[in-house]
Amino acid sequence: MSSAALAPTVDDATIAALTRVVAPVGELTGATPLTGGYFATTYAVDLADGTRVVVKTAPTATERLMTYELDLVRSEALVYELAADRPELRMPRLLRFDGSRTDLPGDVVVASFLPGTPWQESGFGKVDEDPRAARTQHELGVLMARLHAVTGERFGYVRSVAEPAGSDGPAGARLHGDTWPEAFGRMVEAILGDGVRWGVDLRPDDVRAVLARHQGVLARVTTPVLVHGDLWEGNVFVTAEGELVGVIDPERALWADPLMDLIGADQFGRDTPAPRLLAGLREGGAPLSLDDEDAYVRFMLYRMYMSMILHVEAEPRGYDGEGGAWYRRTSGELLGWALDELLRR
Known part of the structure; x- marks a missing residue:
């Protein structure tokens, strides 16, 4: 998973939240917002082992969402799970789904970074x-x-x-x-x-x-x-x-x-x-x-x-x-x- 362009810095509070979100996957060494999407908030997160992952969370202001947009990040996690043993679908690997909304306000998907x-x-x-x-x-x-x-x-x-x-x-x-x-x-x-x-x-x-x-x-x-x-x-x-x-x-x-x-x-x-x-x-x-x-x-x-x-x-x-x-x-x-x-x- 990836996105269009790497954008500027992330504030300290968000860095702390992202650190907790990716902790089960690895140690955060840096994070950058990804631009190019129209719905979710997405970050490229660098880990201490040299890999990069993507953290994606959806808007939580449901009054600004269309009906079909409710809980969309859950859909993304479900599809990545379906694709886990189907490499021919060419999708990122789901590394973590967090629906607790304790570290970030919305549901969170952590997925592998897609090259290209x-x-x-x-x-x-x-x-x-x-x-x-x-x-x-x-x-x-x-x-x-x-x-x-x-x-x-x-x-x-x-x-x-x-x-x-x-x-x-x-x-x-x-x-x-x-x-x-x-x-x-x-x-x-x-x-x-x-x-x-x-x-x-x-x-x-x-x-x-x-x-x-x-x-x-x-x-x-x-x-x-x-x-x-x-x-x-x-x-x-x-x-x-x-x-x-x-x-x-x-x-x-x-x-x-x-x-x-x-x-x-x-x-x-x-x-x-x-x-x-x-x-x-x-x-x-x-x-x-x-x-x-x-x-x-x-x-x-x-x-x-x-x-x-x-x-x-x-x-x-x-x-x-x-x-x-x-x-x-x-x-x-x-x-x-x-x-x-x-x-x-």
Whole structure:
């Protein structure tokens, strides 16, 4: 596990807390904040034995979180545990999970440091023009196929499914179901509720209409597979030659329809999935295609879902300035396009 860039110093109180957090793993000799993420607070921690680990903790101000973001660090720990004996998933090793919230305010993951550079910062050109980027995209497809070979028993967010049967838990822990329509319906309703809470118009009548219309299409998904859900270029680590080293931040992972990973890898896109990504999926033994009408409709439902998240999250995260205006405008246009496309089908 790693992140985009090493930033300045850490205050003494945080150093003391990090020292206690990593004590079961090793002796802290230094720590540096990692920048580049949009959700959690992350530190690179150097140990006396010369190794580096990553400490990640999530925000604790739940009033600033969307419903699905509650307890996300627990999801990350659960996925790393799943990946522990699956090196083909290319994820950091979980070294410690601390849910006591005694040393740091939130849940804490301590994981191995992932070498390489985020694809976002690699300097690679466009996929159609740079063979290094083309290699990365193809290998990402292979990795997705390996993820989708891991199956679960219920649908929904990973930490939700891990809750005991019948557990009420926090609101974010109830986004699951025995069927995919049930789980996806709960996920969509949670975002609609967040839209009301933050004053964001998500066209709820249209959202519910297309969801009701396409229940049968969703019901064709009967096997919950492991979906990372957030394989954008900032979470994909590469070498200078374009080899995929690994992926980080599976905190938004689900047991779901594998088509959702195509959306997570291209969150603001309007195009169909890249041919090299699909070729990698075929090579990995889990081909995906949108040639079938049902598959295309599901793909667009997940585009709708992602754009709903993007459109709301700008408010609790306080995005401002020109960047914030672009984020709101673009996510709103994307949601409108997805809904209009679904209403025509």
